[in-house]
Amino acid sequence: MIKITNLSKAFGELEVLKDISLQIADQETVVILGPSGSGKSTLLRCLNGLEELTEGSIEVSGLVVDAKDSLKKRKKIIQKIRRNTGMVFQQYNLYPHKTALENVMEALIVVKKMDKREARLKSEEMLGKVGLLDRKDFYPSKLSGGQQQRVAIARALAMEPDVLFFDEPTSALDPELVGEVLRVMRTLAREGMTMIVVTHEMKFAQDVADRVIFMADGCIEEDTKSEVFFSQPSSERAKKFIKQITEHVHGE
Amino acid sequence: MDLVIQNLGFLAKGAYYTLLITVVSMFFGLVIGLLVALSRLKGNRLFQWIAKCYVSIIRGTPALVQIIIVYYGLVDFGITIGPLTAAFVALSVNVGAFLSETFRGAIQSIPKGQMEAAYATGMTPWQTMRRIILPQATKIAIPPMGNTFIGMLKETSLVSVITVNELLRSAQLLVAQYYVYLPFYLSIAAMYWIMSTVFSSILNSVEKRLSKYD
Ligand SMILES: Nc1ncnc2c1ncn2[C@@H]1O[C@H](COP(=O)(O)OP(=O)(O)OP(=O)(O)O)[C@@H](O)[C@H]1O
Ligand SMILES: [Mg+2]
Numbered sequence: 001m002i003k004i005t006n007l008s009k010a011f012g013e014l015e016v017l018k019d020i021s022l023q024i025a026d027q028e029t030v031v032i033l034g035p036s037g038s039g040k041s042t043l044l045r046c047l048n049g050l051e052e053l054t055e056g057s058i059e060v061s062g063l064v065v066d067a068k069d070s071l072k073k074r075k076k077i078i079q080k081i082r083r084n085t086g087m088v089f090q091q092y093n094l095y096p097h098k099t100a101l102e103n104v105m106e107a108l109i110v111v112k113k114m115d116k117r118e119a120r121l122k123s124e125e126m127l128g129k130v131g132l133l134d135r136k137d138f139y140p141s142k143l144s145g146g147q148q149q150r151v152a153i154a155r156a157l158a159m160e161p162d163v164l165f166f167d168e169p170t171s172a173l174d175p176e177l178v179g180e181v182l183r184v185m186r187t188l189a190r191e192g193m194t195m196i197v198v199t200h201e202m203k204f205a206q207d208v209a210d211r212v213i214f215m216a217d218g219c220i221e222e223d224t225k226s227e228v229f230f231s232q233p234s235s236e237r238a239k240k241f242i243k244q245i246t247e248h249v250h251g252e
Numbered sequence: 253m254d255l256v257i258q259n260l261g262f263l264a265k266g267a268y269y270t271l272l273i274t275v276v277s278m279f280f281g282l283v284i285g286l287l288v289a290l291s292r293l294k295g296n297r298l299f300q301w302i303a304k305c306y307v308s309i310i311r312g313t314p315a316l317v318q319i320i321i322v323y324y325g326l327v328d329f330g331i332t333i334g335p336l337t338a339a340f341v342a343l344s345v346n347v348g349a350f351l352s353e354t355f356r357g358a359i360q361s362i363p364k365g366q367m368e369a370a371y372a373t374g375m376t377p378w379q380t381m382r383r384i385i386l387p388q389a390t391k392i393a394i395p396p397m398g399n400t401f402i403g404m405l406k407e408t409s410l411v412s413v414i415t416v417n418e419l420l421r422s423a424q425l426l427v428a429q430y431y432v433y434l435p436f437y438l439s440i441a442a443m444y445w446i447m448s449t450v451f452s453s454i455l456n457s458v459e460k461r462l463s464k465y466d
Contacts, residue, residue, distance in 0.1 A: 050368055083374040093369035097387050107373035110383060139464075152369075159373055 001026055002047065002163060002196075007056035009042055009218075016042045018218040019056070024196065026162075029189040031205040031226065032198045034215035035241060040198040043215070044165045047196070048085050049078030060085060061162045083111060086156025090168040092148040094140040100127060100151045101136040104158050112159070126154040130184050146177030153184055163194040170201060202245055206230055214238045256435045259426055263436075266422025267443050273339050273408045273418060278401055280344035285351025292356055294377070303352070310349035316410050318342050323414040339411040339418075347404050354396045358389035391462045398455035402448050419443060 002024040009017035016039045024030055032040045045051040047058055049065070052074075057066035061084040065077050094103050104123035108114045114122070127133045130150040140148050149169055156164055166185070170178040182204050189195060189208050199205065205212055205226055212229040214222040214237075221235045233239045256263070288306060291299040310318065322345075323338035333341070362385050370380040412421035423436040430436075 048372055050371065079374065079376065082372060085372070087369075087372035089365060089369065091363075091365050093363075093365035095366065095369070095384055095388075097391070106383065107370075107375060110379050111374040155369075155373065 001059070001062075002194075003059040004043075004047075005057045005059075007043075007046060007058060008054045009039070009046060009051060010054045016218050017046070017054075020218075020220055021056075022213070022220065022223070024163075024194070026194050027192045028210050029193075029195045029197065029208055030211045030213060031209035032196065032213045032215060033200075033205065033241065034221075038215040039218040040215055041167050044087070044167050044196060044198060047165060048082050048087055049074075050087075083159065084162045085165065086159055086161035086163075087165045088149070088152050088156055088167070088169045090171050092140070092145070092152045092172070094148050094151055094155075096140050099137050099139055100132060100143065100147075100154075103140070103151055104155045107155070108158055122158055123154070126158045127151070129157065130154045131180075144177060145173045146180045149173065149181045150184055153181075153188075157188075163196065164188070166195065166197040166199065168198055168200070170199065200245065202230075202242075214241065216241075253435060255426075255430055255432065256439050259436075262426065263419070263422050263439060263443065266417055266419040266440070267447070269336075269416060269418040270405065270408045270444075271447065273336075273343060273411065273416070274401070274405045276340050277343035277347055277408075278404055280340070281347035281351050281400075281404075282397075284344060284348030285355050288348060288352035289355035289359060290381075292352070293359060294381075307349045307352055310346055311353075315342075315346050315407055316413065318346055319410055319414060335411070335414045335416045338414055339408070339416050343404065343408065343411070346407075347400060350400055351397065354393050354400065355389065358393040359385060361392055362388050391459075394455065394459050394462065398452065398459075401455070402451055405447055405451065406444060 002022075004020055004022040007017055007020045008015065020043065032043065034040050042051055046053055047060060053065065053067040055067050057064055059065075060081045063077050063081050063084070065074050065081070069077075094100075095106065098106065101120070101123050104126055105116075105119045108119035108122055109116065112119075124133060124136065127136050130153055132147060132150055132154070135143060135147060135151075140151070143151065153169075169185070170181050173181065178201070182201060185195070185197070185204070186208050197204070197209070209226040212222070212224060212226045213220055214229065214233075214235070216237045222229060222233065222238050224234075229238070230242065233242055288303045291303040292307075295303065319339065319342040322342040323333070323335060326333065326338075366384055366388070367380055370384045371377075375383070408418055409420040411418060412424065415421070417425070419440045423440045426436045427433055
């Protein structure tokens with residue numbers, strides 16, 4: 001379970017997250033929507049310590065980090081949280097000097113201290129799961145964006161995380177490559193993986209999400225079941241957002 | 253020309269010292285450079301400040317002056333070292349400052365996402381530096397490092413002033429003995445050139461090997 005309590009985040013003067021509280025249950029798939037700059041990425045990044053909390057606390061996998069804790073304590077717990085969570089980035093961020101297989105193996109060896117043979121087997125299994133076993137010896141530069149992103153998902157999955165964070169995983173992809181990544185994500189959702197997904201893919205949100213969180217200006221404007229969000233959004237901003245996005249899609 | 257051939261052994265010994273000083277100084281320079289770069293990027297304020305001063309002083313003063321200070325200056329502090337040791341120390345410290353800037357630039361040029369991806373899988377900052385950032389930074393740093401290396405090879409001629417019998421001083425000694433200039437200086441020029449070219453081609457092949465993932 002994930003629990004965010006009165007979380008605020010500021011970059012200097014700029015308040016990016018304003019007193020956010022939120023709970024996400026195990027096996028839930030939550031999509032975070034919202035206009036650019038509303039704080040979606042920052043919220044995800046607070047959950048695995050890529051950003052420091054300004055105020056409030058988070059709880060992930062039973063581990064609590066409070067902004068008031070000492071730096072040393074926060075660092076220690078964040079390190080543990082990162083072992084129990086995975087993140088998939090917009091720009092894939094594969095290690096360019098390692099093959100697909102080595103990308104997946106890296107943290108198994110370095111963080112989980114698995115022996116090489118075991119790590120290899122596990123990594124091959126994960127690459128198989130995302131349909132890329134035949135590309136395991138390719139360097140990232142030799143893979144398409146969609147393939148790179150699937151390797152990135154395999155890399156996160158290999159660590160057997162309690163929850164996966166996705167930050168616009170398909171936004172950097174050519175349209176024809178979006179589907180293969182979403183397909184993998186759908187499978188994960190169906191298998192009961194807990195996922196928090198920032199995306200602009202409305203169809204994915206409608207079909208796969210259990211719940212939609214709509215953010216604007218660092219606040220949660222709406223937090224409802226996904227059917228409700230799309231059929232009867234309550235706030236004006238959400239209505240406007242849905243309208244813009246659908247027009248944008250049709251306009252293309 | 254006969255004179256050169258007669259004294260080839262003597263010149264070769266000079267070339268050996270030139271090479272030795274280059275390789276030893278480069279090795280310690282690399283170690284110093286990496287440590288200084290990491291201090292500047294990851295160290296606390298004090299380390300950052302020390303590292304910054306070091307780089308600024310070394311880059312802002314002539315290598316010749318640094319060599320003389322190490323050899324003659326340390327005596328005032330009761331430290332006497334041989335000319336060869338002084339050459340090693342002075343040139344390592346000198347080249348370390350330049351290499352630290354190369355490393356720093358290379359490390360900074362690695363996209364932040366690389367670090368974040370590694371952190372997100374639970375790797376510690378040190379593991380991330382060692383396994384993800386440095387291998388990529390090294391590859392970027394190799395061409396400028398090669399230039400530093402070749403610069404170093406030529407700069408070793410400066411230590412002739414503290415009586416190290418490297419290539420240049422070997423030639424000077426022969427000139428003093430035989431009163432002919434050109435053959436000796438031309439031959440050492442050729443020897444410098446050959447060594448530089450060999451280094452360049454070694455570095456090129458290393459670079460090629462490292463670029464297999466492009
Ligand atoms: N490291 C940072 N330093 C300063 N400001 C930042 C930093 N990271 C984000 N911001 C600012 O915080 C605000 C929220 O950013 P965030 O990336 O969370 O938005 P987002 O909802 O993910 O937007 P997008 O849809 O464009 O990705 C923006 O105004 C952004 O400029
Ligand atoms: Mg974002």
